[in-house]
Amino acid sequence: MYEGIVQELIDELGRLPGVGPKSAQRIAFHIVQTESYDPTRLSEVLAEVRDKVRFCQQCGNVAEGELCSICRDPRRVPSVICVVEEAKDVVAIERTREFRGLYHVLGGAISPIDGIGPDQLRITQLVQRLADGTVTEVIIATDPNLEGEATATYLSRLLIQPGLRVSRLASGLPVGGDLEYADEVTLGRAFEGRRVVEH
């Protein structure tokens, strides 16, 4: 509908996930018409990012060198590994400031429909990390959905070995949520995982 480069910009923006035709148009006009906005840096970063980004050889997290900043950090506890699906889950857990161990990024979850089995995930690398006995606890923090649960079940069976504790993040009612609006599966989990109140 537009001439030349503006339409090309709209088309390219529309290929990004979650950016529909209307958003692409709005963003394109912002880029073209807002004098205070400079698209140069975004252009440069897009050109460089694929070449510059690396994944940590130990945990699979986003890194700039061989190891990510967490694996490089000597203050992290090396005996606990938290297993997540994606690098963005690492960031979500880091935000809680509750966890001081290391991570292992699987690169997805087991999903037969999408053709993703254990071999497509970084599971062999995880087993290798457990070989020397440094790690005494593995916390499985895959997503609380069908694929995440299947992956957690698979891992919890695979990782059974003496001296290794394997746990799974608690499921239950979200804090600040409303019991009335919780779905039945979550509410069921909350019952299942109920804790004795200590006096």
Next chain:
Amino acid sequence: MYEGIVQELIDELGRLPGVGPKSAQRIAFHIVQTESYDPTRLSEVLAEVRDKVRFCQQCGNVAEGELCSICRDPRRVPSVICVVEEAKDVVAIERTREFRGLYHVLGGAISPIDGIGPDQLRITQLVQRLADGTVTEVIIATDPNLEGEATATYLSRLLIQPGLRVSRLASGLPVGGDLEYADEVTLGRAFEGRRVVEH
């Protein structure tokens, strides 16, 4: 939260309108991890767009040369001008295929709160286009909100001259809408603009 270039990409994406921190993160990971997606063209277009894009010297629409594709088109009716706020409104009206005249893009609407008066809009250029008497009708198609209405009122007074018909797009119930859910202003306009049914 991320290292180096990935964080920079998230930050730059987050500066685009309508892209929040979560979307920026999701888009960034898509760009970094999806092998089938190539960000090269988006990077190039972003670098070029500011230099390449022009605005039509006659109507103010997005153009690649001196005149936009509509002003260049000899099949368009030069006696009718439709006045809109933004170039994207031209596209919206073109989609209806109802209008065969030319456009005039104001570049916004009168908004004292944002410091935009008639002088900040392309109103002088509009008056100049009406000077030689070719144009016999001006259709004001500013947005149906406070600023758009103010601009329409201002223009309809300014443009009074013999031999020139000035009209405003009809307000009323949106087609396919539900009367019950129409806001009272729209419903009021629908009554005000009611038409006699012809037999």
